Amino acid sequence: MMPRIMFQAARRPSIAATARLPLAAALLLLPALHLQAAAPAPKSAQKQTLQSLFGFTEVGMLDGTAYRIDVPTHWNHALVVFYHGYAQQPVTFHLAARLTSEQMPFFDRHYAVIQSAYSTPGWALQQAYPETESLRRYFTKQHGQPTATYAVGRSMGGDLVAITLELNPKPYLGGLDLCGAVGPTYQAMERRFAMRAAFDAYFPGVMPPLVPVPTGYEDNHADYDRVLAAVRANPEDAMRLRNLMGLRSDQDLAHDIAYWTFVIGDLQRRAGGNPFDNRNHIYTGTSLSSSAGDFELNETVKRYAAEPRARAYLMRHYTPNGHLGRPMLALHTIYDPIVEPSQLALYNHQVLEVGFGDNLVQQVVDHEGHCNFTEDEVGDAFDEMVRWANGGPRPTPGVLKP
Secondary structure, eight states: OOOEEEEEEOOOOOOOOOOOOOOOOHHHHHHHHHHHHTOOOOOOEEEEEEEOSSEEEEEEEETTEEEEEEEETTOOSEEEEEEOOOOSSOOOOOTTSOOOTTTHHHHTTTOEEEEEOOSSOSSOHHHHHHHHHHHHHHHHHHHOOOSEEEEEEETHHHHHHHHHHHHOOTTOSEEEEESOOOSOHHHHHHHHHHHHHHHHHHSTTSSOOSTTOOTTOOOOHHHHHHHHHHHHHOHHHHHHHHHHHTOSOHHHHHHHHHHHHHHHHHHHHHHTSOOOOOTTOOOOOSOSSOSHHHHHHHHHSOOOOOOHHHHHHHHHTTOOOSOOOSOEEEEEEEEOSSSOGGGGHHHHHHHHHTTOGGGEEEEEEEEESTTOOOHHHHHHHHHHHHHHHTTOOOOOSEEOOO
16 A cells, blocks of 8 residues: 655644743742743644554654654654754654654554654753744644643653753653763853863864864764774873763763863854863762872863853753652663763752652663663653553563563
């Protein structure tokens, strides 16, 4: 049976008002309000649809942002809202392409899956949350109210799961964070900035300027190869830097320095200046046997001040308030060179402090690498979260058990 492709313009949906924010301290409420106010009702969609033996697929543009909807043939009438991770280039959706291994575990379980491409690549929290919320409302208008809705996200998308369950928990029963960069953006990104400054202290002139990162900088094989050659030529300083960054190989170090430089430049352009400050960062951990290396690095590393308006942007996008309104299971690999599992510690403290600690569980699997999960592991974690969100037992923190 050949798939049937249809082209049409969607009717304008009627959208309900955005849900109110939970109460929080005034400083922490500011970023939430900024994001929440940026969720306008979708005006129009241009779409293409395909019907096959597997189900129904729709791709199109909703208010200028690409999206994809997949509804399986034997739909259970529940919905997964999927947030993709950090993308250096714009994300595109192709009508005839199958879902990736990131979304297939949910589709195979007969859930509909919706995804926004976000209108901008990069650290797109400002755009991704409201645009995905518009897509969820569009889906509900076109296909009816799901019996249950869950948020799932990978890497930066995991952060968006937590943001969604803080700002707008009402439509959702729970969420699954896969290797997510969850927590205050300033904490994770400023650490990356500090590590890149440390790299420059050990290996001056290898990478382009840090403030500002040149607009045309691209993370590519040439940058990776240049960093890798430099660290291999100076194994003692490479070891100190690996210890400082918690990395296990020169290859991981080279990848992170090249990639983080791109991310730092992305946020500098979004913020309209440099939002990062390492003046108060005390560098420790270059050696387990002596503090001399730590002291030397603190003497030689260049210190940078943040620009106040740019810093304010970084705080707005996004500083959590800890009001995790629905159960969220966070799954990590035991070693992740890009998003360390320990990164969630500060968010865990925030959630505990405001009384929502019962809504967060963290688990790990015995793999190395960023988001290096099997489809079965993703499916098992999702099943645990769904049972928990529907009144079942709270998952056991620690190791994911099939």
